[in-house]
Amino acid sequence: MALWRIRATVDDRPGYLSVLTASLALRSVNILAVHVHTTEAGAVDDFLVDAPDSMSESDMLAAVERGRGRDAFVARAEAQGLADQPTRALALAGRLVHDPDSLGEALVTLLDSDEVRWRAEPQGAPGFDGTRMTLLDPVGGAYELRRRAPEFTPAEYARAQALVEVSGAALRQHAEHATLLLPDGAELLVRPAGTDDTDAVLDLHRRASAATLQRRYLGGAPASPRLRRLLEPAGGVTLLAVDLHADRVIAMASLLAEGDLGEVALLVEDGWQRRGIGTALLRRLLAYAQRSGFAAVVAHTGADNVAMLRTLRRIGPGRTDRDGPMTSVTLPVAGKVRVTDGATA
Numbered sequence: 001m002a003l004w005r006i007r008a009t010v011d012d013r014p015g016y017l018s019v020l021t022a023s024l025a026l027r028s029v030n031i032l033a034v035h036v037h038t039t040e041a042g043a044v045d046d047f048l049v050d051a052p053d054s055m056s057e058s059d060m061l062a063a064v065e066r067g068r069g070r071d072a073f074v075a076r077a078e079a080q081g082l083a084d085q086p087t088r089a090l091a092l093a094g095r096l097v098h099d100p101d102s103l104g105e106a107l108v109t110l111l112d113s114d115e116v117r118w119r120a121e122p123q124g125a126p127g128f129d130g131t132r133m134t135l136l137d138p139v140g141g142a143y144e145l146r147r148r149a150p151e152f153t154p155a156e157y158a159r160a161q162a163l164v165e166v167s168g169a170a171l172r173q174h175a176e177h178a179t180l181l182l183p184d185g186a187e188l189l190v191r192p193a194g195t196d197d198t199d200a201v202l203d204l205h206r207r208a209s210a211a212t213l214q215r216r217y218l219g220g221a222p223a224s225p226r227l228r229r230l231l232e233p234a235g236g237v238t239l240l241a242v243d244l245h246a247d248r249v250i251a252m253a254s255l256l257a258e259g260d261l262g263e264v265a266l267l268v269e270d271g272w273q274r275r276g277i278g279t280a281l282l283r284r285l286l287a288y289a290q291r292s293g294f295a296a297v298v299a300h301t302g303a304d305n306v307a308m309l310r311t312l313r314r315i316g317p318g319r320t321d322r323d324g325p326m327t328s329v330t331l332p333v334a335g336k337v338r339v340t341d342g343a344t345a
Contacts, residue, residue, distance in 0.1 A: 001030075003077040004060060006047040007150045008069030012038065016068060017045060023067030027059070028052050035085055037153035044153050045069070046085075048077060073150040089159050093166045100170035104143055106163055107135065111156055113145040126161075128152040135160055138168030178284075180241065182275050187245075190284065193231040193238040193252065200249040201227060201240070209270050215305050216267040218326070230254055236262060237288050239281055241272075253281035255288060255297065262289045262297040262333075266308065278311045286315065289333045296332050303327045 006024075010016040021031060030050040037044040051060065057074055064072040092106040108116050111133070122142035126134050133145045133152050145160075173192060180188040193201070202224065205213065222230065231238050235257030243250045251268040264285050266278050289297050301308045303325055312318065318331035 001050045002053055002055075003032075004029075004047075004049050004051050004055075004074055005077040006049060006060065006064060006072070006074050007044060008064045008067075008072040009039070009042045009044050010067075010069055012043040017043065020045065020064065020067035020069050023063050023069075024049065027055065027063045029055070029060075029063065035155075037155040039153055041071075044150075071150075085159065089163065092163060096163065096167045097170050100138075100167045103137070103164065103167040106167075107143060107145060107160055110160060110163060111145060111147065111152070113147045115146045117144045118142070119144055128154075128157045133157060133160065135164050138164060138171055180277070180280055182277070184275065186243075186275070188250070188277070189242040189244055190239055190281065191242070193240045195228055195231055197231055197240060197249065198224070198228050201231065201252060204249045204252065204267070204269060207269055208267065212267070212270055212273075215302055215308065216265060218300070218302065233257070235292075237285070239284055241268075241277055241281060243272075251277050251281060253278070253285055255285045257294075260293070260295040262292075262294045264297050264299045266299075266311075274307065278308070279314050282311060282315055286331065286333060294333045296330050298328055298330045300326060300328050 008020065010020055017036070021034075024031065024047075028051070031047055032050055033048040035046040037046065060074045061072055064074070089110060092110055095102060096106055104116050104118060107113065118137065118141055120141045122134060122136065123144065124134055126136050126142070128134070130151045131147050131149065133156075135143045135145070137143055177189065177191045180190050182188065205227075208216075233254065233256050236255040238252055238254040240249050241251035241253075242248065250272045251266070253266045254264065256263045256265075262285075264282060266281060268278050286297060299308070299312055303322055305327075309327065309329070312329045312331070316331055318329050321328045321330070
């Protein structure tokens with residue numbers, strides 16, 4: 001027995017797929033996998049089959065034609081073809097998370113392309129036409145893919161576009177990683193948080209003193225479900241500072257969106273306070289707010305939280321409002337803040 005890949009178009013009408021599969025069965029062809037792509041020309045059926053060694057390419061084409069298939073493409077397949085297309089796409093997406101620069105190679109693998117070219121200036125709009133597909137590169141330019149046969153389908157373009165989006169998200173994530181060198185020589189990694197960080201952030205909260213948690217949350221530390229949502233806030237971002245030596249989270253800073261206003265908050269482990277970490281994280285949150293078009297950011301803290309108020313003053317001039325035991329500091333953002341590692345100008 002030998003593995004073959006078959007692609008053929010049939011009328012998108014009830015029973016036509018069964019006619020094609022019956023024709024293959026009469027030749028002792030065992031269908032291992034089938035995917036149906038809906039197109040304007042009809043249903044494009046993509047098969048992976050196991051056929052007798054005696055069958056030739058012309059025999060296979062004849063069996064497809066007798067089953068009312070048209071525009072047929074047949075080719076010998078390798079064992080890796082046993083993995084279905086969704087499984088292959090998921091595996092490639094997992095690889096891109098760790099290596100987003102391998103997008104071109106991933107697209108070739110996904111689409112079984114004969115050729116891939118990266119062009120600084122895309123030739124035409126993104127999309128596909130026959131055996132040519134164009135996909136915009138998340139960092140600029142475009143990938144142009146070609147294959148001799150069969151023609152690309154809408155489903156293949158959708159899968160390829162999804163991989164491009166995964167690569168773009170991974171690139172943005174990688175770009176937002178930064179190394180923070182403290183004045184005392186300690187080295188921290190600053191990066192966006194994700195739900196995978198829940199356990200590490202819970203550990204940070206367990207190590208923090210009751211006084212530190214009270215200054216951060218005012219009304220008490222959040223329960224685990226709320227904390228998970230805080231790690232990936234809608235319209236905002238949470239940054240983590242990770243001690244590279246101990247491989248643990250020692251600080252987190254959050255920016256929550258409220259219309260064109262962002263609310264910032266900060267938690268630093270007791271033993272790491274007063275070392276410039278809070279200032280560095282808040283500067284990065286303001287840079288994010290500026291890129292995202294926020295008009296201003298506000299921080300709510302206790303009127304007795306001298307350290308936080310001092311940190312906010314370092315960031316830049318703003319408006320301070322006091323309401324009983326709570327103080328709110330509003331800092332303008334849009335077009336007024338330029339952030340560097342050392343100072344705000």
